[in-house]
Amino acid sequence: MVVAFITALLAATVAVLVWRQRRASRLDEEVLPQETVTAQAPAQLDWLSAEQQARWQQQTQRFLREKRFIGCAGLQVTAAHRQTVAGLACLLRVQAGAEAQSLFPAAREILLYPDAFLVPPLHEAISEDGLELVDDHPDERIGEHGPGQVVLSWADVEAALAGDGVNVVIHEFAHALDSENPNTEGAPPMADYGEWSTVMGAEFARLRRHRRPPVLDPYGAESPAEFWCVAAEAFFQQPAALAKHHAALFALLARYFEITPPTETHPERLAPTGTAA
Numbered sequence: 286m287v288v289a290f291i292t293a294l295l296a297a298t299v300a301v302l303v304w305r306q307r308r309a310s311r312l313d314e315e316v317l318p319q320e321t322v323t324a325q326a327p328a329q330l331d332w333l334s335a336e337q338q339a340r341w342q343q344q345t346q347r348f349l350r351e352k353r354f355i356g357c358a359g360l361q362v363t364a365a366h367r368q369t370v371a372g373l374a375c376l377l378r379v380q381a382g383a384e385a386q387s388l389f390p391a392a393r394e395i396l397l398y399p400d401a402f403l404v405p406p407l408h409e410a411i412s413e414d415g416l417e418l419v420d421d422h423p424d425e426r427i428g429e430h431g432p433g434q435v436v437l438s439w440a441d442v443e444a445a446l447a448g449d450g451v452n453v454v455i456h457e458f459a460h461a462l463d464s465e466n467p468n469t470e471g472a473p474p475m476a477d478y479g480e481w482s483t484v485m486g487a488e489f490a491r492l493r494r495h496r497r498p499p500v501l502d503p504y505g506a507e508s509p510a511e512f513w514c515v516a517a518e519a520f521f522q523q524p525a526a527l528a529k530h531h532a533a534l535f536a537l538l539a540r541y542f543e544i545t546p547p548t549e550t551h552p553e554r555l556a557p558t559g560t561a562a
């Protein structure tokens with residue numbers, strides 16, 4: 286399991302993993318009028334050092350220069366949309382030296398929907414056990430990552446800012462990081478995969494055994510790739526709970542992101558700062 290965690294070739298997994306996303310849960314939720322959209326800096330900025338905050342600012346500006354945003358289903362992309370998405374995504378890339386590396390090269394375009402969106406049905410897919418699957422119903426998604434693109438539901442971006450346990454921006458850009466290395470699955474590019482493989486492999490196996498975990502989204506049991514994305518979401522949205530129930534995983538992610546979130550008291554849901562960015 287541990288060895289398999291990072292050695293699966295993308296060629297064998299891309300069709301199954303890259304496009305597999307969580308089903309949407311709030312299609313009926315009211316979409317905010319677009320004139321009410323204001324840029325919000327993520328509350329997690331408070332966890333960063335002054336140096337990291339400066340790097341985050343630099344990375345966010347670079348993201349805005351390099352990435353193309355496309356509004357979908359009637360959404361008119363504004364500066365507020367772009368700044369908010371860029372700010373959340375760049376929380377993943379404030380490590381020392383990150384500014385000298387490419388920034389999400391696997392996500393050149395960001396497609397933004399007002400809310401959860403429908404994708405065409407998947408025909409003639411082959412399941413992991415070799416069975417042919419035929420699904421005639423459109424699938425509801427809140428986000429997905431495909432070649433060169435990240436697709437997001439704006440309503441769910443706002444939910445993440447408000448403290449929801451799901452952070453679709455973190456999730457999909459974690460997929461984008463994962464896809465930068467074609468020889469690994471469930472890991473962003475890094476120098477040493479040894480400890481990563483050990484900890485993530487053990488925690489992934491644990492989640493597959495216990496389908497009702499206290500912190501991690503059970504969706505993470507789908508695959509090592511989804512586990513990495515779900516773990517990253519928990520790190521940024523529920524750090525205290527993650528540290529309490531998955532200490533080794535929390536420590537591993539804190540070292541990777543070079544971020545130490547607060548873990549005292551009970552900040553299991555972050556309060557939004559509402560700060561303009």
Ligand SMILES: [Zn+2]
Nearest residue numbers: 305306511514
């Ligand atoms: Zn995913």
